[in-house]
Amino acid sequence: MKPVLNQIELSPKLQQTSTRTLHAERGMITQSWTPLGNGTSFNAPQITAIAARLGASPAQVILKWHQNLGLSVVARSSNANRLRENLAAPELTLTAEDMHQIAVLHDGTRCGPDPESFEIE
Numbered sequence: 001m002k003p004v005l006n007q008i009e010l011s012p013k014l015q016q017t018s019t020r021t022l023h024a025e026r027g028m029i030t031q032s033w034t035p036l037g038n039g040t041s042f043n044a045p046q047i048t049a050i051a052a053r054l055g056a057s058p059a060q061v062i063l064k065w066h067q068n069l070g071l072s073v074v075a076r077s078s079n080a081n082r083l084r085e086n087l088a089a090p091e092l093t094l095t096a097e098d099m100h101q102i103a104v105l106h107d108g109t110r111c112g113p114d115p116e117s118f119e120i121e
């Protein structure tokens with residue numbers, strides 16, 4: 001039976017292009033865990049420039065990038081104000097150039113374990 005959804009680590013630094021393509025070809029939803037990359041690209045110049053132009057936070061820009069890619073997102077915050085901020089991210093509008101600027105941030109950096117080498121204890 002084909003899975004409906006696959007939850008994978010996915011952030012601006014780990015864009016998972018081939019896996020997203022594979023999911024799309026099979027009609028599966030890609031769901032991003034650690035979607036903010038635990039903040040590791042909040043200070044990237046491309047993100048801060050877009051955020052400054054839109055009057056948004058880096059986290060909002062990244063969450064909107066996920067949405068524009070058609071991804072389901074599991075973001076986490078323990079702070080009520082940041083939760084509200086994150087929930088408002090869909091109100092932003094990113095241009096094609098913004099999406100391109102974020103696309104170049106991919107460098108393969110993971111926050112979690114690599115499924116290729118993950119060992120079950």
Ligand SMILES: NC(=O)c1ccc[n+]([C@@H]2O[C@H](COP(=O)([O-])OP(=O)(O)OC[C@H]3O[C@@H](n4cnc5c(N)ncnc54)[C@H](OP(=O)(O)O)[C@@H]3O)[C@@H](O)[C@H]2O)c1
Pocket residue numbers: 007032033034035036037038039057059060074075076077078079082083085086112
């Ligand atoms: N399937 C899996 O193996 C797997 C593995 C890991 C995670 N997950 C899922 O993914 C969810 C998120 O993962 P994650 O917590 O590792 O990573 P994340 O969502 O990329 O990052 C969470 C971090 O970002 C901060 N943050 C959130 N919103 C922010 C904002 N607007 N401005 C500034 N900082 C912000 C949070 O701090 P504050 O709390 O202080 O706001 C927290 O330190 C988890 O809750 C879990 O459900 C799944």
